[in-house]
Amino acid sequence: MPTLAELREKLKAAREAAAAARAKAVADGATDADRTAYKDALTATEKALDMVKDAERMEALDAATTRLATAAAGGTDVLERSAAADGRFAYARPAEKMSILDEATLMAAASAKSRAFLQAGIAKSPIEILGDEGYERFVKELKDRASANAARRREKTNTTLTSADGGILLPTPNANTIIELLRGENTFLAANPRRVPLIGGQFNQPRGATSSTAGYVGEGMKKPVGSPTFNGISMRAKKIAGIVMVTMEALKWSLADLQAYIRDDLRLTLANNMDLACYFGAGTNYTPLGILNRPNVNAFDASATGAGALFANPKAPTVAELDRVATRMILAITDANIPATSRFAWTMNYHLMRYLADARGANGQYIYPELNTDTPTWKRFRVFVTTQFPSNGGATTDESTLALVDWSNVLYGDEEDITVRTSMEATIDPGTGTLVHLFQQNMMAVLMEAQHDIALNYDQAVSVLRHARWGSLSAS
Incomplete structure (x- = not known):
């Protein structure tokens, strides 16, 4: 044996x-x-x-x-x-x-x-x-x-x-293992986008761009001729990673569970960065293009002025204005032949959500009581609340964003894991200009990384209201 x-x-x-x-x-x-x-x-x-x-x-x-x-x-x-x-x-x-x-x-x-x-x-x-x-x-x-x-x-x-x-x-090192992805810590993943595997770090899927042509014709007249056109969805793995270094003395004399603390801290850090990138990423060679930054999403500007303005006073919209904006965001998606389903969901900052939830009518009653529940909804659709949507954005530093997304049209490609590795021999560049030689300095490093990318079946499955200022705590 x-x-x-x-x-x-x-x-x-x-x-x-x-x-x-x-x-x-x-x-x-x-x-x-x-x-x-x-x-x-x-x-x-x-x-x-x-x-x-x-x-x-x-x-x-x-x-x-x-x-x-x-x-x-x-x-x-x-x-x-x-x-x-x-x-x-x-x-x-x-x-x-x-x-x-x-x-x-x-x-x-x-x-x-x-x-x-x-x-x-x-x-x-x-x-x-x-x-x-x-x-x-x-x-x-x-x-x-x-x-x-x-x-x-x-x-x-x-x-x-x-x-x-x-x-x-003072921890022991994490084992070289794979742990489940941080689904509950990330509102983007909590919304349950359609998950697809990245095979060899990529995913490609053709889709129709324009349809063929048909129409009524009279006797002896030419029948219309046309062909459908196609384009494609393409995702390439984008890597997100973080490293924590600890000393070997810390490993040997560990009492409390710092290993779990480091793991959870790295997971949370990755989750917050991933949440932000999946919504607002710039789409470089190394970062995803966020779903709210896609070129053809249904975009609305809360800061617009003049005859077509959404709000007479952006910091104090009326209930009628709020209802009209929400309806326009919904119809922008459904008018693109995307039917409203239970997969529609709002995402907003806490300030916007509390403004809506606390709004009261003339008799003191809540105007949107459905927002004051354990599972808040607005206009029948679920609401996700996240700090990744800023409350201090824009030139006035009090702007936020409101999004309505059909999550059945959101694709999330990943390798379905977070990889955790440890090393006692590597040389680490912490960005200070001085290399850390783990073996020589009696240290160990814990690396956590994941690879993923996102895409939309149709950009019109997203409506976004930018420069929203209601709920701001700054002066009017």
Whole structure:
């Protein structure tokens, strides 16, 4: 039967093979065979991971039932060396009280084992190892101490040297893994656009541009001749990424779960940037073209003046003006032969939404009571509220945007994952002009990245009102 160390080596080899297969599968000119090989490599890696997990569980069970043969009754059992050749430690359950020396011995052994895990490509903090091997009460005591110290200091550091960076949180590295995309943290994805895969980093789909010609003719007259024309939808993967660096001291002495904090912080940062780009992206070689910046969307200008102005006073529109604008935005989509369905949804800033939700009639009743519910709607369509729509935009620095989108016509292409990688050997350019050499400076970096792009079946499926100023807190 293979040892746990041997299983970890197999997992490491399988992971490296999967990474190599993925590079081929997403490269330009990748074949179906390359993509099939990548899927097979992922399956093999998952099987190897399952075998490692099973072996770790068995080792934890063995450790929980092991006691030192020479321990005195009621004494403190610290650890004993496993008979396995790889020098693993099997931990016994601690007594209620432990000496400082015993605690230090346990932490040193757990730290050594954590580094062994890391070399095998598996991230486990010393605290996690102690918990897995029967030291739950000791782990709880350590966490209670950490919480008490944090409450007193109110300073946290990512390095143990700088109080502004995270204090005793100090993490273990993220494993090289794939985690589910941040659907609930992103209003663009929460609206449920139609998801399509990016094969080899791209998606292409032809569509009709103009229709053929037909008409009534009289006897002996020429019948009309015409042909439909076509264009296409094209998406190319746009990469969004972020890196966090931490010291190895932070990894070894981790108590609280800074790993989860870093992961969630990076996810949220990626989500906010992606939300903004999917709505307002400029459409460069590296960024998506936001759906509100498409050239043929139905655009309305709230700042217009004169006979065709939408509002007599843009900062204090009447209910009739608001209703008329909303109706025009709806009809602009439906008049393009796009039927109104439950997939229509408004997106707006909190200021605009609260202005509408708080609007009252002559008798004090809410004009739009449907906006004061857990699932707000306006004109029968769902409302998404986001801080990514500015409340301080435009030349007057108090402008915002209102959008109505038929999400059944929005395409979102991605690889359906966020990739998380770690490195202890890379050289990082943090943009300060000084390179960080991770190995030399005893540090590790966590990288999170995703690739995606967006498109519209028809630009007319979007209506956008720009320069909206109602709800502004600035002076009239």
